[in-house]
Amino acid sequence: MGNVLRPASLETEQACLESTKKEADNTTLVVLRDYPPPDVSEPIYRVGEKLQVLSEEGSWWKVISAVTGNENYIPSNHVAKVYHNWLFEGIVRPKAEELLQLPSNRVGSFMIRNSQTDRGQYSLSVKHRAVKHYRINRLPNNWYYISPRLTFQCLEDLVSHYSETADGLCCVLTSPCLSHNSNLNLTNQPPPVLMCRNRFTWDNVDRSELIKEDAVGNWENDDSLLSFGVRNSIASYLSLSGGQEDKSNKSSRKKKSKSMYGFPMSAENNMIPTEEGYCEE
Structure with missing residues (x-):
């Protein structure tokens, strides 16, 4: 200081x-x-x-x-x-x-x-x-x-x-x-491991498979990208929602929130003079 x-x-x-x-x-x-x-x-x-x-x-x-x-x-x-x-x-x-x-x-x-x-x-x-x-x-x-x-x-x-x-x-x-x-940069480092993952899309999810009673139990040995916890949460949510889907929510979810950035006001009176006018060889 x-x-x-x-x-x-x-x-x-x-x-x-x-x-x-x-x-x-x-x-x-x-x-x-x-x-x-x-x-x-x-x-x-x-x-x-x-x-x-x-x-x-x-x-x-x-x-x-x-x-x-x-x-x-x-x-x-x-x-x-x-x-x-x-x-x-x-x-x-x-x-x-x-x-x-x-x-x-x-x-x-x-x-x-x-x-x-x-x-x-x-x-x-x-x-x-x-x-x-x-x-x-x-x-x-x-x-x-x-x-x-x-x-x-x-x-x-x-x-x-x-x-x-x-x-x-x-x-x-x-x-x-x-x-x-x-x-x-160490030249003798091994090359990075490439992870290949299946392409996942929600369009391929069968809602009936998500909410059936024994779905969570069957998922434990599934090869899906969804984890056990995520699947369980989805099943609980869909069972409570009763299958009613509000299409208007889709468009609202696509809206991105706008961030506001404040810019400082001019502080010319508080600026420190630079060396622009003083020459060095």
């Missing part, structure tokens, strides 16, 4: 940053451009693909793809480190837009990246109708804010807050960029 401005020690801020980047044992990378390039050969890793680091060997990473399971080497200048799934290291603004606009991302997908204009500062990039960018400012007490009325001790708190409410952003933060692109 957000907080009013209050003093915070440098040690607290440093501990918060260390917590943000303390994933050395499980380093995640994101591919910034296809490798090898398509004009050289068929790419092993493609832009936006998530990788898990196996080892670092000079300017090369030995990695395994979290998407395909391919294990190989990739140059360090083709990837960027990702912390907590949403803090992308060394991503420039155009590359952030490219990654967020990949099909695997939905509205509200986001990333936090280093600001290129202000050293030590961050920017929040969010996918909406277009990709929106918000400057994350840092106060003298080492707290963060997008809107001056709401400050956060660390980036995790900021992300947590805007994941619950837009509070001036273009939309609520829904999921980290490329988070749906990181499930390992």
Whole structure:
């Protein structure tokens, strides 16, 4: 949650940053451009693909793809480190837009990246109708804010807050960029079992068979798709209804209820200004 401005020690801020980047044992990378390039050969890793680091060997990473399971080497200048799934290291603004606009991302997908204009500062990039960018400012007490009325001790708190409410952003933060692109597909899994079932239609149901006294007993060994409980319920209902069928109920059952969706009123006065007017190289 957000907080009013209050003093915070440098040690607290440093501990918060260390917590943000303390994933050395499980380093995640994101591919910034296809490798090898398509004009050289068929790419092993493609832009936006998530990788898990196996080892670092000079300017090369030995990695395994979290998407395909391919294990190989990739140059360090083709990837960027990702912390907590949403803090992308060394991503420039155009590359952030490219990654967020990949099909695997939905509205509200986001990333936090280093600001290129202000050293030590961050920017929040969010996918909406277009990709929106918000400057994350840092106060003298080492707290963060997008809107001056709401400050956060660390980036995790900021992300947590805007994941619950837009509070001036273009939309609520829904999921980290490329988070749906990181499930390992195991190639040695057995094929799924296909279940073949008989086609069932109510037109083939004989009402006299449903309501006769010994019907339930005879159904126990039947090959029908209806379970014992369902059959028993149908038989009870038909016996009570006396066989009278109201055709008008058929048409009424076909009517679908309409759902009403309320749309929020315009909140232009409460919107946080974006970085659209501030350029990054």
